[in-house]
Amino acid sequence: MQTTRRVRRLPAALVASAALLLVSTSVATPVSAAAPPTAVTATVPVGSDPIATVLSADGSRLYTANSGDNTVSVLDTAAAKVLATVPVGAQPVALAVSPDGSRLYVADKGDNTVDVITTAFGTVTATLSGFNQPQGLALSPDGGQLLVSNNGDTTVTVLDTASSAVVRTDQVGAYPAGLAIAADGHYAYVVSPFSDTLTVLDRTAGDSPVATVAVGPQSFALALAPDGSKVYVTDGAGNALTVVDTATRTVTATVPVGGLPLGVAASTDGAYVYLANAADHTVSVLSTATLTVAGTLSVPAGAVAVALDPALQHAYVLGGGMVSLLTPVPxxxxxxxxxxxxxxxxxxxxxxxxxxxxxxxxxxxxxxxxxxxxxxxxxxxxxxxxxxxxxxxxxxxxxxxxxxxxxxxxxxVPTADLSVALGVTAHPALLGAHLDYTVTVTNHGPAAGTSGTVQIPLPAGIRATSTDCTVTAGQLSCATGALANGASVVRHFTVPVGLLGINVTLTATRTASAPADPVAADDSDHRKCSGVTSLAITCS
Known part of the structure; x- marks a missing residue:
């Protein structure tokens, strides 16, 4: 394989963002119950006639191959904007990103080459030649080999990505197009749209063809289920999706979709398959559980290719010089x-x-x-x-x-249960005997109390003094103020005792509060104190 060094300097924005592609190569695990993207929420202009797209492993960058102006657009997916436009070879039609995000491979069908963009350097660092109308690209799971389908003949070229050397050339169906490699690296799958076949290659046996499955006419693209159990193949002429069971290597379903499906992508949770229908500017959303179309989405800008982000938060649809962002309804x-x-x-x-x-x-x-x-x-x-x-x-x-x-x-409606507890301590003496009372008000919620009043009637002949309650003729009135749920407040008053003792029962009662108090049982408390002289007083 001839390698030509061709250095093309990328804009500074791409150089600055290249490090982000190297932060993580893990694929986010989506919530399988999440709704799929169904609504167009933004459109981003890219190059002319975009025909292929790929996401970086972490979903932070989207690349589009623009076959009309021989460029690759680099999008920041979070900001939904183009960071850079990179000149490449003639008629770019396919893309592949290395697992670590450091390299982007571009199949240039018009000049029979594959460009290599080194993202960390911000340059196109190599152009590989010797292909025959390269149409599809697929990287092995470890990134060590690149498979290139040659649409001008019946072969797939296998490259060593470290040396760019040709490892071997595989014979497949006529005019091969889309490629995919299983996540475990065991099998590769190649569709040939003009021989209407899907070729299965055993990668552990030197890419030996182990099966050829008849599929629909003009099957340009394919996608693998995450667990490798199914291959989803577009049937362009039949306006359908062909489902192939990889264990039996047989077609298990043919599902009608929109007009001329050209692009296909499977969600990482395996629940959905998206198809870009070029003829009617729609995307068909297939439920893999039922193998039925769960929804058909209008994409006014056009639909020729589709990519799904790992967390299923966005679908990216190419068409009409635009990337349309589809987002799930919450x-x-x-x-x-x-x-x-x-x-x-x-x-x-x-x-x-x-x-x-x-x-x-x-x-x-x-x-x-x-x-x-x-x-x-x-x-x-x-x-x-x-x-x-x-x-x-x-x-x-x-x-x-x-x-x-x-x-x-x-x-x-908020309520606040205020409880009232009356306490008393006797202080006997020959002179100056008295009773010290405490009124403890506690808010048991559930709401905060904004105000409260506790009243203590005073029997005839009983006087009282207080520093935090109001004393009027025959009554004390104690305000609680605001009380948070669980909070308490204590008020105090004193009753003097004469030489001849005392016999009194006092009752403290919540008479008003806001918000409403739903529990009446704890709204009052009483204490009795008695003694025949001021020297002997007992309280209970």
């Missing part, structure tokens, strides 16, 4: 706590999927007073509302979550 599955006071202020955790980028959290019809969201949860402050049960719904650019039983939040 789903709410649980709300905790499930109730709060009509006064508002309850901190609520909302659990669900596709909650990232939330623009609103609504309790019934009233917006939350504050909120913040990640992909799977939001923390929101409930607004004030009348007593009722409402749906808590999250809105993003993709839409608003549907009302479901799991999103219910109940508004209840």
């Amino acid at each position: 789903q709410v599955t649980a709300v905790s706590p499930a109730s709060g006071f009509t006064t508002g202020g309850t901190q609520v955790t909302i659990t669900g999927s596709a909650l990232f980028g939330a623009t609103a959290v609504i309790f019934g019809t009233v917006p939350a007073t504050a909120f913040s969201c990640t992909a799977t949860s939001c923390t929101a402050t409930a607004p004030a509302e009348p007593a009722s049960t409402v749906d808590v719904r999250v809105t993003t650019a993709a839409g608003t979550s549907a009302a479901v039983a799991g999103d219910h939040f109940g508004y209840v």
Whole structure:
């Protein structure tokens, strides 16, 4: 294989971002119950006639092969913007990223070459020649070998990526196109759209062909299920998806989809397969559980290729010089706590999927007073509302979550149970004997108390003094002030005892409080003190 050094300097933005591609090569594990991307939330202009796309392993970068102007666009997926446009060879039609993100391979069908972009250096560092209309690319799981399908003949070229040397040339069906290698590296799969075949190569036996499976006409692209159990092959002429069982190497289903499916991608949780239908500008979303189309999505810009991010938060669809970003409509599955006071202020955790980028959290019809969201949860402050049960719904650019039983939040009128405890200590003496009383008021919730009043009637002949209660003729009145749930306050008063002793029973009673007190049983307490002289006083 002839290698030509061709250095093309990339824009500074790509050089600066290259390190990000090396941070992580692990694939995020999505929540299998998550909703699939279904709504176009943004479009990003790229080069002319984009025909292929690939994501970096960590999902932070999306690359598009623009066959109309011989460029590769590099997108920052978080910012949904183009970081760089890289000139490559004529008619780029396929892309592959090394597992560590350090190299991007570009199949240039128009000049029979493969470009190598070294992302860390920010340059196109090599051009490999000697191919015959390279149409498809696939890297071994360890990145050590690159398979290149030659659409101009019946072969697949196997390259050593370290040396760029040809390891071997595999014979497959006529005019091969799409390629895929199983995650365990055991088998490779090649579709040939003009011989209508899928060739299975045993990579452990020198890529020996072990099976040829008849598939639909004009089958340009394929995708593997994450567990390697199925191969999903586009049937361009039949407007269908062909499903091949890899164990039996037989077609197990043919599923009608949109017009002229050219691109296909499987989600990393295995739940969905996305097909880009070029003829009608749609994407078919196939449920793998039922092998039926769960939804058909309109993509006005066009649909010729599709990629899914590892966490299933976005689908990227190419067409018409654009990348269309598809985002899931948010789903709410649980709300905790499930109730709060009509006064508002309850901190609520909302659990669900596709909650990232939330623009609103609504309790019934009233917006939350504050909120913040990640992909799977939001923390929101409930607004004030009348007593009722409402749906808590999250809105993003993709839409608003549907009302479901799991999103219910109940508004209840706040109550605060104030208990009253009366204590007394006798101080006998010949002169100056007295009784020291304490009134302890405790808020047992559930709400905070805003105010409260405890009154103690004074029998005839009994006087009292206090530093924190109001004494009027025949009565003490003690204000609690505001009391948080679980808090207590203590008030004090003193009753003098004459030489001839005392016989008195005093009762302290909560007479008013806000919010309402739902428990009357603990609203009062009493103490009895007696003694025939001021020298001998007992209390109970």
